[in-house]
Amino acid sequence: MSETTTHTHAELSEQFNADEARVNWHDETLWWVRQKRDKAAWTLPEWEQLRETASRIKINTLSNLNEYLKEFEKNAQKNGIIIHWAQDAKEHNAIIHGILQKHGVTQIVKSKSMLTEECNLNHYLEGEGIDVIDTDLGERIVQLAGEAPSHIVLPCIHKKKEEIGEIFHQYLGTPEGNADPQFLTNAARLHLREKFLTRRIAITGVNFAIAETGEIVVCTNEGNADMGAHLADVHIACMGIEKIIPQRQHLGVFLRLLARSATGQPITTYSSHFVKPQPGQELHIVLVDNERSTQLGREDFRSSLKCIRCGACMNTCPVYRRSGGHSYHTAIAGPIGAILAPNLDMKHHADLPFASTLCGSCSNVCPVKIDIHTQLYKWRQVITQEGHTPAAKTVAMKAMATTLSSPGLYRRAGKAGRWMMRHMPWLVNNKLNAWYKQRDMPAAPKASFGEWYKKNRK
Amino acid sequence: MAAVKKNQPALEELPSLADIDAIRFDNPQEKFKQVLEGIGGTLLIINSLQQAVDYVKDNFKEGNKYITTIPGLEGIEKINNEEDAHKLEDVEVAIISGVFAVAENSAIWVTGAGVKVRVLPFICQHLAVVLDPRHIVNNMHEAYERIAGEGYDYGVFIAGPSKTADIEQSLVLGAHGPKSMTVFLLDPGAL
Numbered sequence: 001m002s003e004t005t006t007h008t009h010a011e012l013s014e015q016f017n018a019d020e021a022r023v024n025w026h027d028e029t030l031w032w033v034r035q036k037r038d039k040a041a042w043t044l045p046e047w048e049q050l051r052e053t054a055s056r057i058k059i060n061t062l063s064n065l066n067e068y069l070k071e072f073e074k075n076a077q078k079n080g081i082i083i084h085w086a087q088d089a090k091e092h093n094a095i096i097h098g099i100l101q102k103h104g105v106t107q108i109v110k111s112k113s114m115l116t117e118e119c120n121l122n123h124y125l126e127g128e129g130i131d132v133i134d135t136d137l138g139e140r141i142v143q144l145a146g147e148a149p150s151h152i153v154l155p156c157i158h159k160k161k162e163e164i165g166e167i168f169h170q171y172l173g174t175p176e177g178n179a180d181p182q183f184l185t186n187a188a189r190l191h192l193r194e195k196f197l198t199r200r201i202a203i204t205g206v207n208f209a210i211a212e213t214g215e216i217v218v219c220t221n222e223g224n225a226d227m228g229a230h231l232a233d234v235h236i237a238c239m240g241i242e243k244i245i246p247q248r249q250h251l252g253v254f255l256r257l258l259a260r261s262a263t264g265q266p267i268t269t270y271s272s273h274f275v276k277p278q279p280g281q282e283l284h285i286v287l288v289d290n291e292r293s294t295q296l297g298r299e300d301f302r303s304s305l306k307c308i309r310c311g312a313c314m315n316t317c318p319v320y321r322r323s324g325g326h327s328y329h330t331a332i333a334g335p336i337g338a339i340l341a342p343n344l345d346m347k348h349h350a351d352l353p354f355a356s357t358l359c360g361s362c363s364n365v366c367p368v369k370i371d372i373h374t375q376l377y378k379w380r381q382v383i384t385q386e387g388h389t390p391a392a393k394t395v396a397m398k399a400m401a402t403t404l405s406s407p408g409l410y411r412r413a414g415k416a417g418r419w420m421m422r423h424m425p426w427l428v429n430n431k432l433n434a435w436y437k438q439r440d441m442p443a444a445p446k447a448s449f450g451e452w453y454k455k456n457r458k
Numbered sequence: 459m460a461a462v463k464k465n466q467p468a469l470e471e472l473p474s475l476a477d478i479d480a481i482r483f484d485n486p487q488e489k490f491k492q493v494l495e496g497i498g499g500t501l502l503i504i505n506s507l508q509q510a511v512d513y514v515k516d517n518f519k520e521g522n523k524y525i526t527t528i529p530g531l532e533g534i535e536k537i538n539n540e541e542d543a544h545k546l547e548d549v550e551v552a553i554i555s556g557v558f559a560v561a562e563n564s565a566i567w568v569t570g571a572g573v574k575v576r577v578l579p580f581i582c583q584h585l586a587v588v589l590d591p592r593h594i595v596n597n598m599h600e601a602y603e604r605i606a607g608e609g610y611d612y613g614v615f616i617a618g619p620s621k622t623a624d625i626e627q628s629l630v631l632g633a634h635g636p637k638s639m640t641v642f643l644l645d646p647g648a649l
Binding site: 154224255267276 | 463469470473477493497544564570599612613614619621623627630636
């Protein structure tokens with residue numbers, strides 16, 4: 001799993017950048033998804049009103065979260081749902097294992113849930129002898145490849161179809177060399193249909209949980225959450241406590257924003273509302289804190305809990321698009337992941353808030369108006385104060401601060417730099433310069449802007 | 459829960475949804491059709507339920523299992539309420555009725571009580587939905603106004619056939635659920 005890596009974002013990006021053609025393809029594909037998002041947003045004149053309303057609903061939710069959680073629990077129980085509370089990932093995993101043991105089940109299906117990725121559930125259950133089949137096509141592909149999802153909405157966006165064809169040939173027996181998406185999808189359909197029909201317990205995620213009614217809403221395009229849940233004896237839905245929204249009518253706001261922001265679709269194919277278990281079935285909901293209450297107490301970072309996991313910030317991010325999701329070495333990659341992860345383990349994720357240009361594009365596309373880039377900047381300050389930045393960066397930043405605070409030193413340093421780049425380019429165009437990696441250094445001008453202005457001013 | 463209470467900020471007001479100036483269409487039915495076709499669905503206007511039966515028989519594999527929840531569809535097997543969900547695995551076409559639809563995204567609201575067995579609209583190879591065109595609302599806010607106080611046990615908005623683009627962003631219809639979705643708008647004059 002990527003969780004256990006000891007490499008930094010910069011090191012992992014370097015691996016991803018080794019194949020320039022692939023990086024360009026990854027970059028362009030995600031930008032295409034971003035453009036689809038724009039087109040979908042522009043069809044609605046009230047788009048900005050929707051974002052503002054969604055943001056304010058979430059702000060209200062976070063300011064009254066304990067009451068909404070109590071209300072949700074009460075109403076869900078009234079509907080015959082069994083509610084569990086988990087303090088952390090370990091408790092979450094143990095609760096699920098307990099339910100499986102109670103039913104004597106060792107094989108399950110699971111639809112997409114980023115929370116279970118965060119809790120490393122698959123790895124834990126495998127250690128307990130449980131066979132877990134991920135049923136989202138993208139997740140199944142990365143599961144067969146022994147990898148983690150690289151994107152929360154598009155789990156295998158880093159893979160080429162030829163590689164997927166190879167994986168299917170190896171595990172599902174498709175003909176060697178067949179990389180046709182239609183053919184491969186149909187092979188997965190047949191493979192997974194058998195699993196849906198034979199597994200007695202299904203796990204799903206949760207997109208929204210409604211305090212007022214005690215119901216949960218799960219959104220998919222493939223229909224895998226419903227196939228799993230409706231064909232199983234036991235449905236377990238896992239959610240972070242921030243997935244609560246106050247009222248059913250608020251779904252109108254969030255469902256209008258979610259798919260348009262994620263993929264540019266007007267809505268996901270299925271938006272399923274689970275109120276009561278099917279006759280004869282058990283429905284469990286596991287509500288997980290796992291440091292969310294800590295983030296709630298961090299004034300500068302609490303609004304990250306407004307996130308509805310659409311992935312728009314990843315698709316637009318110039319760093320994500322060119323470094324790939326795995327370079328973030330955390331379950332949730334990209335800009336939002338980089339402000340959620342330091343809350344879980346600041347030291348281990350100290351590099352992530354620096355994996356950004358702070359261009360602000362993420363904040364501009366966020367459907368619930370999280371000030372993502374501001375929070376990235378604020379995390380840098382917290383991380384530096386706590387002493388988690390690498391030594392080389394600290395020395396370089398100090399040298400830069402000295403230079404920038406002295407006009408004389410700044411002019412002399414600029415002159416020296418330009419002379420060096422013109423006369424000894426090999427001094428900067430080499431592997432010792434981190435800025436030269438996967439980039440060409442620009443040609444240096446003869447004069448600085450200051451010198452040019454002095455000469456040309458009339 | 460104690461930590462949540464301790465760390466949550468001072469109460470902020472809940473906004474009113476009445477302020478949202480949500481999109482409306484001159485012709486919601488036309489918008490519904492346009493969006494549905496854009497996401498891979500097919501729309502047909504029919505004057506009688508028999509036309510739906512004929513269309514299904516003409517367009518889907520003969521000899522396969524058709525099943526419906528609509529009593530008036532003659533010659534099509536009716537679903538048994540007590541049916542084991544797993545036995546629906548061989549259903550080629552399921553014909554169900556939609557409660558209402560939403561023009562902005564062509565989603566159709568279907569309830570568990572309406573389909574009898576929840577898995578039916580997912581497990582079939584092809585899905586057909588009969589809809590009264592008078593029940594097409596403009597947007598999702600109007601949709602939730604309709605179902606705000608409803609007592610459903612399970613409900614789902616279905617918009618088009620099941621799909622995936624997980625392999626290199628190539629759109630493929632028919633991921634785990636139906637490979638196609640046909641919507642029959644039953645002319646209200648014929649009702």
